[in-house]
Amino acid sequence: MADLSESDRLQQETWFQRTIRRPEIGAFVVMIVIIFALLIMSNGKAFNALGLKNNIKIISQFGIIAMGAALLMIAGEFDLSIGSMIGFAGMSMALMLKWGLPFGLGEATPFLAFIITLAMTLTLGWFIGTVVVRSGLSSFIVTLAFLFFLRGATEVGFRLINKSTQVSGLQDFKQESWFADLLGGKVFGWFYDIWFAIGQFFVDQGIDRTDQWFTLGGNLNRRGTQWVDGFDARFLWFLVISAVAYFVLSRTQLGNWIYATGDNKDAARANGVPVNRVKIGLFMFTAFCATMFAACQVFDTNTADAAKGNLMELFAIAIAVVGGTLMTGGFGSVVGVAFGAVTVGLVSNAVFFIPTIDGAWFRVFVGAILLAAVFANERIRKRITGGI
Amino acid sequence: MVQPYLKVEGLVKRFGPFTALGGVDLEVYPGEVHALLGDNGAGKSTLIKTLAGVHQPTEGQLYMEGTPVNFRSPRDASAAGIGTVYQDLALNQLMSVTRNFFMGRELKGPLGTLRMDEMNQIAHDEMLKIGIDFSDPTQAVGTMSGGQRQTLAIARAIYFGAKVLILDEPTSALGQVQQMGVLKTVKRVRARGDIAIIFITHNEIHSRLVGDRFTFLALGKVIGSGVAADISDKEMRRLMSGGAELGDLKQELAEI
Numbered sequence: 001m002a003d004l005s006e007s008d009r010l011q012q013e014t015w016f017q018r019t020i021r022r023p024e025i026g027a028f029v030v031m032i033v034i035i036f037a038l039l040i041m042s043n044g045k046a047f048n049a050l051g052l053k054n055n056i057k058i059i060s061q062f063g064i065i066a067m068g069a070a071l072l073m074i075a076g077e078f079d080l081s082i083g084s085m086i087g088f089a090g091m092s093m094a095l096m097l098k099w100g101l102p103f104g105l106g107e108a109t110p111f112l113a114f115i116i117t118l119a120m121t122l123t124l125g126w127f128i129g130t131v132v133v134r135s136g137l138s139s140f141i142v143t144l145a146f147l148f149f150l151r152g153a154t155e156v157g158f159r160l161i162n163k164s165t166q167v168s169g170l171q172d173f174k175q176e177s178w179f180a181d182l183l184g185g186k187v188f189g190w191f192y193d194i195w196f197a198i199g200q201f202f203v204d205q206g207i208d209r210t211d212q213w214f215t216l217g218g219n220l221n222r223r224g225t226q227w228v229d230g231f232d233a234r235f236l237w238f239l240v241i242s243a244v245a246y247f248v249l250s251r252t253q254l255g256n257w258i259y260a261t262g263d264n265k266d267a268a269r270a271n272g273v274p275v276n277r278v279k280i281g282l283f284m285f286t287a288f289c290a291t292m293f294a295a296c297q298v299f300d301t302n303t304a305d306a307a308k309g310n311l312m313e314l315f316a317i318a319i320a321v322v323g324g325t326l327m328t329g330g331f332g333s334v335v336g337v338a339f340g341a342v343t344v345g346l347v348s349n350a351v352f353f354i355p356t357i358d359g360a361w362f363r364v365f366v367g368a369i370l371l372a373a374v375f376a377n378e379r380i381r382k383r384i385t386g387g388i
Numbered sequence: 389m390v391q392p393y394l395k396v397e398g399l400v401k402r403f404g405p406f407t408a409l410g411g412v413d414l415e416v417y418p419g420e421v422h423a424l425l426g427d428n429g430a431g432k433s434t435l436i437k438t439l440a441g442v443h444q445p446t447e448g449q450l451y452m453e454g455t456p457v458n459f460r461s462p463r464d465a466s467a468a469g470i471g472t473v474y475q476d477l478a479l480n481q482l483m484s485v486t487r488n489f490f491m492g493r494e495l496k497g498p499l500g501t502l503r504m505d506e507m508n509q510i511a512h513d514e515m516l517k518i519g520i521d522f523s524d525p526t527q528a529v530g531t532m533s534g535g536q537r538q539t540l541a542i543a544r545a546i547y548f549g550a551k552v553l554i555l556d557e558p559t560s561a562l563g564q565v566q567q568m569g570v571l572k573t574v575k576r577v578r579a580r581g582d583i584a585i586i587f588i589t590h591n592e593i594h595s596r597l598v599g600d601r602f603t604f605l606a607l608g609k610v611i612g613s614g615v616a617a618d619i620s621d622k623e624m625r626r627l628m629s630g631g632a633e634l635g636d637l638k639q640e641l642a643e644i
């Protein structure tokens with residue numbers, strides 16, 4: 001039987017072969033290399049209590065928007081408006097918190113400011129998606145238009161309402177509002193409790209470890225008297241968004257639709273996949289991710305600025321690609337994107353831990369791994385499609 | 389005489405001033421392979437797209453088991469039991485066999501989760517029924533041979549309720565061995581007895597091997613039809629070349 005023998009020609013792979021052929025393996029290896037390089041070059045400072053917290057912060061920021069960009073890319077589209085959407089959402093929340101709700105509807109609570117902003121950004125995401133699928137134009141050009149449009153609108157909005165393009169010195173909402181705390185406060189305090197308990201243990205044993213690993217500034221910490229009492233709340237949101245993205249993509253019908261839409265949308269449509277709704281939904285998802293990015297920033301720092309989120313759309317796309325997402329759609333891995341976020345986040349922060357290097361190397365590095373990733377992804381695609 | 393599953397009466401399809409189909413009649417019966425033959429541009433694809441609900445007929449009427457039907461969309465047609473396997477197969481290469489098999493019609497559990505084990509099993513079993521034992525339905529379609537892809541697309545159409553299975557040139561882009569594989573698959577589907585197959589080709593040998601009934605199209609019109617036994621090889625060759633005698637063609641060529 002000709003066709004019977006055909007399927008047997010596919011070699012049975014061992015666990016190891018399967019693992020090294022996974023799409024995220026490249027991102028994983030690069031991440032491990034970076035972690036060790038940074039550990040050695042910074043003398044461990046990059047991963048002491050404060051270093052870890054700061055690194056996780058930037059990793060989470062990158063990770064949140066990269067998840068949105070990656071899912072959209074898997075469905076075959078780009079969103080260049082992510083960075084401007086961050087600026088827009090930040091402005092919207094900060095202006096409401098400072099000047100009250102629109103139309104003189106009174107004071108804005110953090111919750112109201114967030115929900116109203118989210119309603120606006122989701123509507124914008126819906127609109128961008130609708131323009132892309134209805135016009136049939138490349139999402140590259142449509143979202144480029146929104147990159148300019150939203151950034152301009154943000155600045156104009158700031159000037160009209162606030163005179164200046166910055167809002168600073170907002171009250172620290174997270175003190176009173178549990179909602180603001182959920183976005184801008186601290187999470188996983190137990191992690192540092194354990195961390196410092198270990199440090200205390202060493203001291204109690206008479207092994208006075210004064211390096212930076214378990215202590216801060218040479219002093220042992222007790223909860224409350226130190227600066228580092230948890231991770232930024234955005235870490236939690238990064239984990240939540242990643243977990244949901246992973247679940248949806250690999251385990252649900254919607255995930256199958258996302259892959260199908262990006263792979264070959266005509267084939268997907270012929271089989272009854274609602275291609276347009278999938279795409280519009282994912283444009284709304286990137287808008288959601290941008291809004292979460294902005295909300296965490298506003299409630300963490302109590303400031304906003306018309307320039308916030310600048311270039312973030314490009315980092316989001318770069319991280320998605322480094323994580324193994326195909327530029328042409330149809331393929332990608334949430335786990336790989338998380339690895340990509342760790343890599344890019346660590347390198348962008350490296351200058352703080354290794355003061356002797358020039359911070360501009362960061363971009364050189366991102367450019368280099370991006371190029372390497374594109375080639376690696378292309379090889380994976382060829383392997384899967386049998387070289388076409 | 390058995391009632392035809394699908395009957396086409398006086399079908400006309402015009403694209404603006406251009407008449408792609410000029411009054412086509414066709415009957416397909418369960419358990420039979422109806423070979424639809426004709427040169428490029430004869431209107432074969434237009435005919436099956438009309439049957440599949442992609443185009444609406446300008447004139448004429450379709451009947452399913454005797455009742456008149458009007459398909460406004462491919463969805464209507466597939467709900468009525470028309471399963472079309474196009475030349476491009478509507479498969480996604482980067483996705484697994486199972487994910488392709490159930491694309492758009494996934495089996496869902498709570499929260500929209502995929503019932504993956506069950507889906508893998510069904511995809512495997514359905515493909516086995518018509519001839520390929522695919523050990524790993526989680527592998528990407530991109531790694532399959534053309535013949536296997538064809539089988540996947542056919543198995544999918546049948547599983548989702550096709551009573552009339554339309555195959556648009558299923559052998560045209562394949563090598564010899566795989567062509568035979570597809571013909572075997574067609575035979576197996578035919579052997580079930582409950583499915584009518586419309587087999588489009590411009591390969592005379594293939595249509596001879598599997599066809600029970602023939603319809604020849606040229607320039608949008610039926611120029612000949614009949615059951616296999618009634619059509620001689622010579623007659624077939626004449627109809628395949630659009631009704632011209634081979635002798636005439638030789639003559640024409642000689643004149644150049």
Ligand SMILES: Nc1ncnc2c1ncn2[C@@H]1O[C@H](COP(=O)(O)OP(=O)(O)O)[C@@H](O)[C@H]1O
Pocket residue numbers: 403406408426427428429430431432433434435
């Ligand atoms: N959507 C369309 N609009 C205009 N003309 C069409 C369209 N589809 C097919 N045709 C024309 O109809 C004729 C028959 O085409 P087709 O059905 O594809 O032939 P076949 O499949 O037999 O090769 C061709 O001349 C083609 O150009």
Ligand SMILES: [Mg+2]
Pocket residue numbers: 432433
């Ligand atoms: Mg054709």
